Amino acid sequence: MISDKDFEGKVYIANFFFTHCPSICPTMNRNLLKIYQQYKDNEEVRFLSHSIDFKYDQPYVLKDYATKLGVTNNHWQFVSGTKAEIYGLANQYLVYTAEDKNAPGGYDHQGYLVLIDKDKKIRGAYDGTNDEQVKKLMNDLPLLLSEGKK
């Protein structure tokens, strides 16, 4: 079980995906993986991926996905929950998610990487499929980490 406490006082990046998503998710998580590889040993930084496929993405499926993606520690968590929980959360992160039979894989969603500060405020949202935006996130993350340290 993951709770707010795991992210207390951390800067973290959140996104929404599902494991058998054929469209934007692999690109989004490929980019997030690059940032993770840079920051995985940084105690101030965490990563949180929410699966919007509440039917198929059980914890063991997510665990397997994380391992295969190349996640080697618990600083990047993969979570799921009931439809109401996950889709409600997505709204709080201002990310659009929906079940949609016409979307590839059955779910429609936005590929934002949402940057959250230590006070749990949204500080930025970057299109995880756009290299320029991902670069911007890579520039903004260290700035956010240095905030309040001077």
Add this chain to the structure above:
Amino acid sequence: MRIFLTTVGTIGVILSILIGCQHEVDIKTAQYAVNGQKVYRTHCQNCHGDKGEGLGNLYPPLTDTTFLQKNSDQLACIIKYGISGELEVAGKKFNNTMPASNLSSIDIAYVLTYINTKINKGKQIYSLEKVEKNLKKCN
């Protein structure tokens, strides 16, 4: 002298035809590769990456030329109908499902030519004839 000139002329004509053909094949290959890039971006790139690098142990890379050569006759079937189960590519084991793309034969020829000549350093076209022949033998 006249015979000599005729011979030189004939050889010249044959040579220029040969060079001309050679050139045409290259243009055709290039044209396949350009079209293949569009197909690749739409249908392959999300999982396999823009350089065909794959993603961790989730999606295999497309840069293992030994694998590609060994399975050359299966590639069209894999692209069209998808594949699941264990695969060993570039020394790593993969066990995931690739969905069917249902691409047309010509799009498969385009994209395989793109993978051969742009993702990898090959020079050869993957012909429409080969795609059509192999698609008749899919499991």
